[in-house]
Amino acid sequence: MQRVEPQDFSRVLSSMCTKPHPAAREAAEEFLATNPGDPGTYETVSELEQEAVDMLGTVTGLPNPAGYVTSGGTEANIQAVRIARNRADTDRPNMVAPDSAHFSFNKAADILNVELRTTPTDEDHRADPDAVARAVDEDTAVVVGVAGSTEYGRVDPIPELADIANEVDALCHVDAAWGGFVLPFTDHRWHFGHADVDTMTIDPHKMGQAAIPSGGLVTHSKSLLDELAVETPYLESKSQATLTGTRSGAGVASAVAAMDALWPVGYREQYHESMANAEWLADRLAARGHDVVEPELPIVAADMSMPVTEDLRRRGWRVTKTGAGEMRVVCMPHVTRSMLRSFVAELDWF
Amino acid sequence: MQRVEPQDFSRVLSSMCTKPHPAAREAAEEFLATNPGDPGTYETVSELEQEAVDMLGTVTGLPNPAGYVTSGGTEANIQAVRIARNRADTDRPNMVAPDSAHFSFNKAADILNVELRTTPTDEDHRADPDAVARAVDEDTAVVVGVAGSTEYGRVDPIPELADIANEVDALCHVDAAWGGFVLPFTDHRWHFGHADVDTMTIDPHKMGQAAIPSGGLVTHSKSLLDELAVETPYLESKSQATLTGTRSGAGVASAVAAMDALWPVGYREQYHESMANAEWLADRLAARGHDVVEPELPIVAADMSMPVTEDLRRRGWRVTKTGAGEMRVVCMPHVTRSMLRSFVAELDWF
Structure with a gap:
């Protein structure tokens, strides 16, 4: 089989990542040896992370976003389900997602001990609200909608899914990991400004043209993010909401640089x-x-x-x-x- | 407060990360736009990852290691506890760790629904085997030992802890995230060659002088790693054992470059x-x-x-x-x- 050089994208049609924008690469190299997971030591990159979150809020229609730059969409999806699980008042939490949802929700189910109920998509590969409505119950912690599905790039009817989530007091999570940076230029109704969305995944290192690792978790309020906090003895900061500890400053700086250069x-x-x-x-x-x-x-x-x-x-x-x-x-x-x-x-x- | 430039380490005494070795930085920059999470697309970095795991086996005294390059020590610790939980035959799994264990075990407990039982350390800040033996029971999925603790750099009596784990059919996990690259030059008994250890955390991006993000999870056998596998539709590979999906090729390449340059x-x-x-x-x-x-x-x-x-x-x-x-x-x-x-x-x- 013909070999592909490490960063030769000339025949790559399979990846949801891409060549980083030149400004994103430069920022990644400048911040390679920084760790936003230790904000007391690495203050500059920690401030940049707040900029990244604010910009992700702008892209997703949310004026005062909380969140952080994750290692990628999988971490953001796991964390969104974790927020919902920790907040749900049940011993047998479930999540409801269309069968077009990314396999990271299967990971989240195993990791978090949350039952995953998948519902069939319609003939055009979108979540079917009727099927979702039949699948939810009082133990549903979160309803997942996909805005730009992995296989077919389809956008689920997010406002309808958010309404269903509301009815059973579940959160609504939107996975826009890949689609989030193209959807603003379409007529779809997919983001915080369109529906009662609680959490969203949107990855700068996919269509955002940042360097890996640069995913995004955006939450509607700080209190949702606080569901994730654990105490951090020996760090200057007092608690940590991220899944990982040490994190890539390259990813954070690169996300800001890409969004600065390209939005909108x-x-x-x-x-x-x-x-x-x-x-x-x-x-x-x-x-x-x-x-x-x-x-x-x-x-x-x-x-x-x-x-x-x-x-x-x-x-x-x-x-x-x-x-x-x-x-x-x-x-x-x-x-x-x-x-x-x-x-x-x-x-x-x- | 005086500002510190992004990568100025001249007054940094607080970090467990460091300036990457020049070869590690170079490799990170070369592989910045690669994703070992998608081995069908990014084959070169995927092969490098196997080299990294083999070298981590050499450092930790394990001839045929399984494992992968994680985002850092927190992911590796969470995954080790997840392996143990998934393997344990109980609905109420617990883990036993000395109170010197890193706060990532608190995260793991919340994320994985595993009870964390911490035991007091002795007067010199090491795990006390008697206290650990009293804390384990038939629901113990894993006993954690620390080889190079975060606060005092202490090494727990790993062989004794492994024996206690064996007695209750629990796994033994060693967190050598920070210590793993200095311990080979000491007289401590800490690794797979010294005791019946099942899983270990050892981070190239700490004393290994690789670039962030480059942590390490090493498991005694492939079957332990398989506890983590979820299916991956649409990727050329069939399953994925990692916590994250898209991963940093920079971290992988940088780990190999640092170990090539510096071991032993x-x-x-x-x-x-x-x-x-x-x-x-x-x-x-x-x-x-x-x-x-x-x-x-x-x-x-x-x-x-x-x-x-x-x-x-x-x-x-x-x-x-x-x-x-x-x-x-x-x-x-x-x-x-x-x-x-x-x-x-x-x-x-x-």
């Missing part, structure tokens, strides 16, 4: 470019007779035979498959039109 | 230098009439009045306090004799 104009341009690329690819694949799941955000899934995707991998292309077996291409910022032209040209050789 | 000669030299610095500082503080906790590894704790530590912070020195209120200085690789001379000289001004 750069992200808007990138969204339009990525979306145009996704539509271009979807058209080309459809024209070749493949069943294509119409892109709604910049992800394309198409029914291709197994040998084709295996052959593509041998030629150095990185593509993945959906659970249903479709080939999946994520049109990240590093995925250019000329890359996609080469990709389609190679497909035609088979 | 560089680490041995650093240990002797740091230890000599700790003893020098302890002597100077004792000569000035302070009660000093004799350093056993390169950490010094001394009874100083509150105003002094506050004054030191105002002058830009970063020092922390133990739970008992002593001033605590961690003699990391960036802490030189000349730094300590300046520190003691400023102390004399008060």
Whole structure:
């Protein structure tokens, strides 16, 4: 199989991460040896983290956000479920999520001892509010909605899901890990300003173009974040709400630098470019007779035979498959039109 | 209060992290945009991770180690407790740890729904095997020993603790997050080769001189790690044992580079230098009439009045306090004799 150099993205169509923006890379290198987990020692990066959270609030429609820069979307999702579990008044907490939810919710279920109830998605791969309403009960700690699903880039009907959560006194968590930095430029109703959302995952190191590790957990109020606090003897700070202890200052600084450079104009341009690329690819694949799941955000899934995707991998292309077996291409910022032209040209050789 | 620049370590005596080794920084920058959490896309860094685990096995006396590079010691400790909890045949699992254990075990208890039973340490701040033996029962999933405690750098009697764990069919976890890269050069009995240890935390980004985030979880067998596996649809790999999803390739590459550069000669030299610095500082503080906790590894704790530590912070020195209120200085690789001379000289001004 053709090897791909560590940071060569020229044939990577499978990743939800991307080449960091130059300003993000520079900031990551400048703050490589800092630890926002120890704010008494590393004050500068700790202040930057508050800036990052404030900017994430701006992106997600929340004026006074609480939260922190996580190691990634998985940590943010686990922590959101943990907030809900700790707050729920039950010994047998459950969470309800559509079956399009990321596998980090399976991790959260195992780690946190919370039952995961998945509900079927509708024919267009979105959460079905009726199915969710049937699945919740008085032990439901959190209802999960996805804004930009991993496999098909679909956006669940968040306001309806938030209403269902409210009815059973559960929290509403939105996983916008990947979609959060493109959704502001669409007509979707997905964020704190659209619905009664309590917590959200939004990752600068995905469509936000920051360096890894830079995820985001945003909570509607400080008191929700306080559900996570444990005491910290020997540090100058008194408590810690994060899942991890030592954390990457590179990720924090890089998130701020990327958002400074790109919000909102750069992200808007990138969204339009990525979306145009996704539509271009979807058209080309459809024209070749493949069943294509119409892109709604910049992800394309198409029914291709197994040998084709295996052959593509041998030629150095990185593509993945959906659970249903479709080939999946994520049109990240590093995925250019000329890359996609080469990709389609190679497909035609088979 | 005097500001400290992002990566200026010239007055930092409080951190358990340090300036990365030049080779470690270089590797981190080279692999900044890679994600070992997606080995199908980022193969090179994924192979490097196996090298890192093998080297951690060498450092900790384990010929065929399983494990992975975590975000830090907290993740590794949580995951070790999770392995033990998932393996334990009880609905009310508990863990037993000395009260010198890091606060990440409090986090693990909350996150994982495992009761934390802490036992008093002896007069020299080490776990007391008799107290541990009294605390365990048939619901004990794991007995925790510390090899290089956060506050005083003490090493628990690991072989005795492992025997106690064995007697109740619990796992034995050793937290050598900080101590793991200096202990090989001492006479302590702390690792897999010395006792029936099941899992260990050892962090390259502490005394290992790698860049953040680079922690380590090492397990005695692959089957222990498999307790953590969840399925991963849409990734080329089939399951994932890590707590986080997307992970830092910078941390992985940096760990390998640091260990390549320093194991064992560089680490041995650093240990002797740091230890000599700790003893020098302890002597100077004792000569000035302070009660000093004799350093056993390169950490010094001394009874100083509150105003002094506050004054030191105002002058830009970063020092922390133990739970008992002593001033605590961690003699990391960036802490030189000349730094300590300046520190003691400023102390004399008060």
